[in-house]
Every structure is written in C-alpha cells, then in structure tokens.
Amino acid sequence: MAEMRREWIVNAVLAMALLIVPLVALWINEPFYVTLATRVAILALAGVGLNLALGLGGMVSFGHAAYFGLGGYVAGIMAHHAFTGLPMWIGVTGSNQMLWIWLWAALLSGFLALIIGALSLRTSGIFFIMITLAFAQMIFYFTLSWPAYGGEDGLPIFVRNQFPGLNTMRPWDMFILSYGVLMLALVFFAMLRAARFGAALMAIRQNPDRAAAVGISPFGVKLAAFVLSGMITGLAGAMMADLTRFVSPAMIAWQMSGELIVIIILGGVGRLFGPVAGAAILVAFEVIFGGITEHWQFFLGLILLGVVLFARGGLIGLLAGRARHG
Amino acid sequence: MAEPVLDLRGVSKSFGALRATDNVSLTLKPGEIHALIGPNGAGKSTLMALISGKLPPDSGSIHFRGQDISRLSVAQRARLGLGRSFQISSLIPEYSARRNVMLALQARQGHPYRFLWPVMRDRGLMDPAREVLRRVGLEGRASVPSAELSHGERRLLEIAVALALEPRAFLLDEPMAGMGTDGARRLTAFLDKLRAEAPILLVEHDMDAVFALADRVSVLAGGRIIAAGPVAEIRANAEVRRAYLGEEEGA
Numbered sequence: 136m137a138e139m140r141r142e143w144i145v146n147a148v149l150a151m152a153l154l155i156v157p158l159v160a161l162w163i164n165e166p167f168y169v170t171l172a173t174r175v176a177i178l179a180l181a182g183v184g185l186n187l188a189l190g191l192g193g194m195v196s197f198g199h200a201a202y203f204g205l206g207g208y209v210a211g212i213m214a215h216h217a218f219t220g221l222p223m224w225i226g227v228t229g230s231n232q233m234l235w236i237w238l239w240a241a242l243l244s245g246f247l248a249l250i251i252g253a254l255s256l257r258t259s260g261i262f263f264i265m266i267t268l269a270f271a272q273m274i275f276y277f278t279l280s281w282p283a284y285g286g287e288d289g290l291p292i293f294v295r296n297q298f299p300g301l302n303t304m305r306p307w308d309m310f311i312l313s314y315g316v317l318m319l320a321l322v323f324f325a326m327l328r329a330a331r332f333g334a335a336l337m338a339i340r341q342n343p344d345r346a347a348a349v350g351i352s353p354f355g356v357k358l359a360a361f362v363l364s365g366m367i368t369g370l371a372g373a374m375m376a377d378l379t380r381f382v383s384p385a386m387i388a389w390q391m392s393g394e395l396i397v398i399i400i401l402g403g404v405g406r407l408f409g410p411v412a413g414a415a416i417l418v419a420f421e422v423i424f425g426g427i428t429e430h431w432q433f434f435l436g437l438i439l440l441g442v443v444l445f446a447r448g449g450l451i452g453l454l455a456g457r458a459r460h461g
Numbered sequence: 462m463a464e465p466v467l468d469l470r471g472v473s474k475s476f477g478a479l480r481a482t483d484n485v486s487l488t489l490k491p492g493e494i495h496a497l498i499g500p501n502g503a504g505k506s507t508l509m510a511l512i513s514g515k516l517p518p519d520s521g522s523i524h525f526r527g528q529d530i531s532r533l534s535v536a537q538r539a540r541l542g543l544g545r546s547f548q549i550s551s552l553i554p555e556y557s558a559r560r561n562v563m564l565a566l567q568a569r570q571g572h573p574y575r576f577l578w579p580v581m582r583d584r585g586l587m588d589p590a591r592e593v594l595r596r597v598g599l600e601g602r603a604s605v606p607s608a609e610l611s612h613g614e615r616r617l618l619e620i621a622v623a624l625a626l627e628p629r630a631f632l633l634d635e636p637m638a639g640m641g642t643d644g645a646r647r648l649t650a651f652l653d654k655l656r657a658e659a660p661i662l663l664v665e666h667d668m669d670a671v672f673a674l675a676d677r678v679s680v681l682a683g684g685r686i687i688a689a690g691p692v693a694e695i696r697a698n699a700e701v702r703r704a705y706l707g708e709e710e711g712a
C-alpha cells in the first residue's frame with residue numbers, strides 16, 4: 136500500500152514537471168523547450184500504446200513504428216490533399232482537422248495491428264519479435280518506394296492541422312493539446328489495467344496456461360490489447376507528424392521501433408508513468424549528448440544496459456519500488 | 462447407473478516412439494472420486510493434459526456431459542466446466558491469492574472484455590473470492606502475492622481457483638504433493654465433502670488419501686490401465702502388487 140502511494144506521488148511529480156518545464160520555457164521566452172516538451176509528450180503517448188502490449192501483455196513488438204508511421208502518413212496525406220485540393224480516393228477529400236485525422240489514424244493503425252497481430256500472436260519470444268519487425272520493415276520499404284507521397288524524401292505538412300479553439304502553430308497550444316491527449320491516454324491505460332480486461336491480460340503475460348485453465352482464451356485477449364496498442368501509437372504518430380510538420384519513412388524504420396522499446400524499458404515496463412519517464416530520459420539524452428557527440432546513442436545504450444542489469448523496474452521502479460497488484 | 466460426466470473412449474497419445482497414453486478408456490460418474498494411480502512416468506499427467514485440452518489426442522475421443530470435447534481448446538473446456546489443478550502449482554505469481562481467485566471468477570462469469578470497471582471495486586468478484594478463500598482456509602493470506610505463499614498455501618490456492626470455477630468435474634493432479642501429513646489429512650477431509658459438488662478425477666501418490674477417498678481406482682502403467690475397480694478390489698490387488706506399489710512411494 137505504501138508503495139502504491141509512493142508511485143502515485145512519483146506520477147504526480149512527473150505530470151507536474153512535464154507541465155511546468157514548458158511553462159517556464161514560455162516565461163523566459165525559450166519556445167524550443169516547449170517544443171521539446173511536446174516531443175516528450177507525444178513520444179510518451181506512443182509509449183503508452185506500446186506499454187499496453189509489451190508492459191501489460193508481454194508482447195515484445197519490435198514493429199510498433201509501423202503504427203506510429205501509419206498514423207504519421209495518415210496525417211501527412213490528409214493534410215496534403217486538403218492543401219492541394221486533389222481528391223484522395225473517389226469522392227474522399229483530404230482534411231486539415233486534427234480530430235478527423237486522429238480518428239482515421241487510430242482506426243487504420245488498429246486495423247493494421249489487427250492483421251499483424253492475428254498473423255503473429257500465435258508465436259512468442261524471439262519469433263514474435265522477428266515477425267513484428269519483418270512486418271514493419273515491409274511497410275518501411277513500401278513507403279520508401281512509393282513515389283506518390285514523397286518516397287524516401289518524405290512529405291511535408293506546410294501548415295499544421297487545426298484543432299477547434301487552439302492555434303496549433305503556437306508552440307504552447309500544440310504542447311497543451313499533446314499533453315491533454317497524453318493524460319487522457321494515461322487515464323485510459325490505468326482504467327484498463329485495473330479492469331477485468333487488464334486482469335486477464337496481465338495474467339496471460341505471467342502464466343498463459345493458468346489463464347487458459349480458468350477459461351480465458353489468451354489469443355483473443357492479446358489480440359484485443361494489440362489492436363488498442365496500435366491505435367494509441369498510431370494516434371501519437373499523427374500528432375508527431377503535425378509537431379514536426381513532416382513525415383518520412385524514418386518514422387517506420389526499425390530504429391523507431393527500438394526507441395519505443397527503449398522508452399518503455401528506461402521508464403519501467405508496465406508502469407503507468409513508465410513511458411513518460413522513459414520519453415523524458417530519451418529526449419534529454421538526445422539534447423544533452425546529441426550536442427556533444429553524434430554517438431549519444433552509445434551512451435544511451437550504456438544506460439539501457441545498466442537498467443536491464445541493475446534496475447529492472449526502470450526509473451519508476453527505482454523511485455516507487457516494485458509494482459503491486461493488490 | 463447415472464450417465465458419466467466424463468467419458469474417455471480409447472484415448473491414445475504418443476511422444477515419438479513413446480506411447481504415453483495407450484488406448485485408455487475410463488469414466489467419471491456424478492458424486493464419485495475416481496483415483497488414478499501408478500508409478501512415475503506411467504502417463505497420469507499426460508492423461509490429465511489430454512482431458513484438459515493441453516494436448517490433442519492421437520486417437521480416441523473425450524466426452525464431457527454428453528458432448529465430444531476432443532477438439533476444444535483448454536479455455537473452451539474450462540468454460541464448459543472442467544476445473545483443474547496442476548501437479549506443480551501454476552498460479553499468477555504477481556497476483557495476490559485473492560486476485561488469483563478473482564481471475565477464475567471473472568472468467569466463469571464470462572465478461573473478459575469489461576474494459577473500464579476496476580476489479581478491486583467489483584463486489585461480484587470480491588465477495589465470492591473471500592468466500593472461496595475462507596473455504597480453503599486462506600482468508601488470512603488474501604493479499605499475499607501467490608509467489609510469496611508457502612508451498613502448502615499454494616497447493617490450497619490451486620484448489621481454491623478450481624473451486625471458484627464451480628466446475629462440473631474436478632481434475633486434480635497430485636493435490637497433496639508436498640503438503641505434509643497434517644495438511645494432507647485436512648485436504649483429504651475437504652475433498653471428501655467436495656465430491657458432493659462435482660465428481661473428482663484424482664491423481665494422487667498418497668495411498669492413504671487414495672484409499673480413504675476413492676470410490677473407484679484405475680491403475681496406470683506404461684500408459685495403459687492395468688487394473689480398475691472399486692477401492693476394496695484394488696486394495697486387495699495392491700497386496701499382490703506390493704512391490705509395484707511400493708516403488709512409487711515418495712516419488
């Protein structure tokens with residue numbers, strides 16, 4: 136119980152910090168840090184998606200960049216058509232409304248996750264890792280060679296898509312929007328984890344034979360979680376495209392899938408605020424060591440090794456102790 | 462004679478050249494405890510795996526409450542009312558005793574896709590879980606993660622999880638294993654009453670328990686049933702086979 140309370144305090148501090156840093160940056164007129172905090176929020180959102188599959192369900196997907204990139208391309212392509220006025224498909228036009236774009240990003244990512252999950256969830260361990268990677272690589276090479284939307288050059292978004300009541304071109308507005316969506320996703324994650332669905336999912340991760348013996352079919356529950364996971368990560372991809380105003384195959388590259396896993400491991404696998412802590416560490420590393428050496432990923436790798444060897448619960452585990460399930 | 466709840470007809474299973482289950486036919490009738498005994502490696506656990514659905518049979522069929530379940534998955538058979546315990550405790554290690562029982566209850570109630578309502582505030586799970594834990598004497602250990610329970614407590618939790626399913630038949634694979642004489646005696650008394658709720662197919666090494674509990678006994682060796690009948694008959698038979706029965710003591 137004490138550990139539960141401690142985790143809530145750690146979570147609250149993280150949530151406050153992510154809000155206060157860009158506020159201060161705005162105050163001292165450093166919009167770069169507002170954008171950086173936005174980047175943390177959106178990467179954390181993508182991580183919340185992966186945390187659902189990997190943290191709760193034990194599905195080590197090494198291909199979540201596929202959903203991240205698909206979400207990004209949905210945003211890019213819809214904005215592109217809204218900008219040029221050319222119809223996308225017969226009768227369907229583009230849009231520059233984020234809510235509409237997010238809906239499609241989530242739906243299509245969920246559909247992709249349904250197909251990939253249905254084909255890969257019968258496997259486990261290293262086979263599952265390799266199959267999810269292979270699917271993501273297929274999509275990566277497809278976007279690379281598909282000239283209609285920029286191919287390897289990527290596709291710019293000239294003006295950020297719009298959200299009612301906000302001026303998304305202003306850094307603070309874009310931040311608070313991303314922060315709000317992240318917080319909603321965290322609430323959803325927490326509720327899901329505490330509900331019967333989460334109970335079944337976490338049980339399957341720990342002991343699939345026992346889950347089956349009480350009548351819970353592991354496949355169906357895992358597939359449902361995998362689809363939800365892909366939807367959230369896809370939504371994050373659409374938001375990232377708007378933040379950087381650019382989508383390219385790099386969003387689908389295996390390095391991106393790796394970064395998402397790194398975020399989860401650094402923050403704490405299965406922990407509610409793990410993705411927030413992990414994304415903050417990753418972006419901080421990028422900024423601090425990225426300026427000193429181009430081999431900053433090497434140092435990140437060292438930290439990762441340290442976490443895996445000495446602090447399996449990640450930063451949240453270090454600060455709040457072991458997870459308890461009551 | 463009442464219709465059998467569980468009915469195995471000529472079931473066989475091989476691992477490569479090894480016939481682990483060889484043309485086994487047996488029944489489990491309402492209200493009875495049917496004990497399955499035999500030396501280590503006789504194929505008792507394999508037979509349990511065939512019945513529960515973990516392994517597919519090579520030939521033969523398994524009928525449960527009049528339905529051929531030979532091709533159903535483990536989860537489907539569990540939902541039809543087969544409640545099993547594992548020879549080696551197989552629980553959800555991070556979950557408390559209470560949550561292990563609640564998992565079985567939620568599966569039995571059939572709503573695995575309830576996404577948002579927290580289980581810890583679900584009276585439909587918490588109340589029956591408390592009752593089930595009380596029945597096996599684990600109410601004082603409800604919040605302890607199952608990985609931190611003692612061996613004997615884990616064995617009881619295995620039983621509690623099976624109870625929570627309110628099954629139409631129990632498959633218990635060596636429930637007494639490592640329980641100590643005291644624990645074994647108490648569990649024997651408990652199972653004695655349990656048969657009124659649902660019949661029990663009991664794999665057990667503890668011969669005192671088997672002879673105290675069983676209505677019928679089947680003796681398995683080399684994957685085949687070499688003797689079957691009422692307890693008295695097998696006990697008499699066992700005298701003849703002292704050497705054979707003796708070799709699996711303490712295994």
Ligand SMILES: Nc1ncnc2c1ncn2[C@@H]1O[C@H](COP(=O)(O)OP(=O)(O)O)[C@@H](O)[C@H]1O
Pocket residue numbers: 476479481499500501502503504505506507508
């Ligand atoms: N999955 C398996 N693969 C190969 N051989 C197995 C497997 N499971 C059991 N066996 C073999 O089948 C025989 C019966 O094993 P088991 O059913 O565990 O016996 P018991 O429970 O009566 O001790 C043993 O010889 C065992 O080695």
Ligand SMILES: [Mg+2]
Pocket residue numbers: 505506507548
């Ligand atoms: Mg055995």
